[in-house]
Amino acid sequence: MNFDKIGLQVPEILLPNKDVDLYKWSVVACDQYTSQPDYWEQAKTTTENQPSTLNVIFPEVFLEDSDGDERIKNINNNMQQYLDDEILVPMSQKGFVLVDRKTSQAPSRKGLVVAIDLEQYDFNKGSQTLIRATEGTIVDRLPPRIKVRQDAAIELPHIMVLIDDPQRTVIEPLFEQNPTALYDFELMMNSGHLKGYAIDTPELIQQVADALENLASPEVFAKKYNAEGKDVLLYAMGDGNHSLATAKAIWEKIKQDVTDTQSVMDNPARYALVELVNIHDEGLQFEPIHRVIFNVNPEQLLKDMQAHFSGNCSICRCDNEAEMKQRAQVANIENIHIVPFNDISGYGYIQIENPVFTLELATIESFLNDYLDNNGGKVDFIHGDDVVNELGVKEGNMGFFFPPISKHSLFKTIIFDGALPRKTFSMGEADEKRFYLEARKIK
Template identity: 55%
Template sequence: MDSLSYFEKIGVKIPTVLLPKKDIDMTKWSVIACDQYTSEPEYWAKVESIVGDSPSALKLTFPEVYLESGNSEERITKINSTMEKYIKENILEAHGPCFIYVDRKTSHTPSRKGLIIAIDLEKYDYSPGSQSLIRATEGTVIERLPPRIKIREKASLELPHVMLLIDDPEKTVIEPLAEKADSFEKVYDFDLMMNSGHIKGYKIDDEETIGSILSALEKLADPDTFRKKYSVGTDKDVLLFAVGDGNHSLATAKAHWELIKNSCLPRELESHPARYALVEVVNVHDSGLTFEPIHRVVFNINPDELLDSMVSFYKDENCSYRKLSSMESILNELQALNSNKHSHAIGFCTNEGFGIIEVANPSRNLEVGTLQAFLDVYIKHNNDIKVDYIHGEDAVLKLGTQKQNIGFFLPKMSKHDLFKTVILDGVLPRKTFSMGEADEKRFYLECRKITR
């Protein structure tokens, strides 16, 4: 197997994966992605009580709920020292070089299959209009990167919550692994905390299976196949991996590498561990993968004033809103209005009740783009306002119906439209979709060294 040629063509590296040693409580070790439950500190308080003094990925990551707590420097220093401690005390054991086949069960799906690999950050570009092999699906907010880079710059380990998607309708890359999972060494098998399901992981280190995986990826990346598949010309370069989750985490890894490589000797560039990022790859056609909308909650506002401002903002697009009596009435109205493909309808809730916003002649393609364009301008002129991006209608109802808040309900997009939309139109508005509900998000589990 000529791994270098595969590396050059598809930007994949076979990583050395670090996993907790056998006597570690894996349920306490593995915690959900740091960008979840950011307006629910009670969730993270519960996680901390479950973990206690046990070794845990919680102590190696920075939940975003704490970003504004005022002790960021102290927390980052503690994260870095705990990483060194876990390495020195052999809390983590090396497996590999290998891939890890992942089978995740949640309360919403019996199985979602994934593959842990390392990708080459030289093949990834998050800038608008990018034609890179690995590409962002949503706009990257550059202002969100510096605090994340600060966390990574002295870190000895990375823990991925990044999920990349492949468009593999024939199911040639990941699905064949499920058929022979029993032949692989099982490296973990446990329940995830907070009723988030169950996860199994299998080590793949034999040359034949790895060769089959890389060969299947190479076929997906064939330029002629790509152009026929999407009916595009030579002006469109191959998109093999689309970022599904963790866009800003991967952008942080890229920005960190760009800083590091300036001090590398030419002979060090290819082998430096920070050039690569550990990710989970999922097939967009996996039956266990669903796309859910990411809703919005806006805090510290006068709801009626905000709604009137939106009507004024979109006066040329015939925007209006009306109040309704219940969540059920919102759902009924949305179903009726969304049958009209030319208009945009967005539900909302406040402490006074419910309602519908309708934009009859929208200039943007998606409802999320219509809402976000307005919110970006509105927030810019109101410094006390905060927006949070919420998974699940229940959380929107809980937060949006509190005084001086408003919650917005957005429709879901079809996962089958993702690749062609990104290829033809570029990145989507940020926070357009979520891969599953909040409790289905990737949990931190595997680690990889990113320093020499």
């Protein structure tokens, strides 16, 4: 089967052997709970002395700790040990894994674990490739991730890639074929339930390929988006944007370092394991990603923001959170952006008239990025109002609340406007993120 036209490979997927406790094996994506080390300490306690993906990932909450190199060395050693001890073993044959995830917010979110071709992915601005980033990729954030992956024996995906399949032709029909069950278990820390099924027969694999090839048809694409003359976008990044960009960077380096370009194209590092999710899946919800700023003077920041927007920016204080949220409901007035915030003094909102950008986030970041570069301070990307409420009101901190974007307009926005600002949206809350389970050799 030739999958080049749809940027796909049928991978040899590794799964934990039957003696592994999957409750302890599977942990949440490493880029979650980045300001909550207690979460990761609890995960460590839960998985103590047991085979676990916690031992082969680098939670980003610890990226700035002094033991980074030692941690990466241990990760690489643990990966090899899991292979040598057959903690990870191949599925009976090459294929995909059909996933059904229950979360705290949805009874079912369906996905399909596949390998995508990094030759058909470009995260740079203006990309017209088959696989595209949906948000700006910060190249400066790649080096620590590259250090983790470059000597890794295996990859474990928390990457989720979206397809726009309103007729539900790719993933959903596979559940009607009675696929063989691979796993069925509760996820740790009240994060839901996970089921997986083997999609490994030639007939089912071809069914997937045919449905994706139809979505990638230039004629179907042009009609769907009124995009005559535009290059086809089949896969749009959902979660794990920087992880896929890391895989791409390493793949490009591998190609540069060899003279036999033909043989290198068979290198397993050419592909990346991901979970495909239909953007029309009822279990998939887009949530905003808020911001909390650390080590700043909120009053000075607000004064400088008003000066930056040259008289178009007003700051209003509110008596409580409820009033702040009520005032923010008028945020969809044309030519006005309203962004709620909190700090040690309480709640309020920022009102900006005649904004240059479409999204509130883009408007605020047009000021905030330069401000932090020039004045110091640190930003973290936060899922959930409750965490912003907890962190934003501490001395020296400030929280910004942003509205969600519509998932149904995402593909058309990327096709015509390009990538969104970094960390614009999240596919669900933190505990709904992908949990590590499947793996694939990349060496």
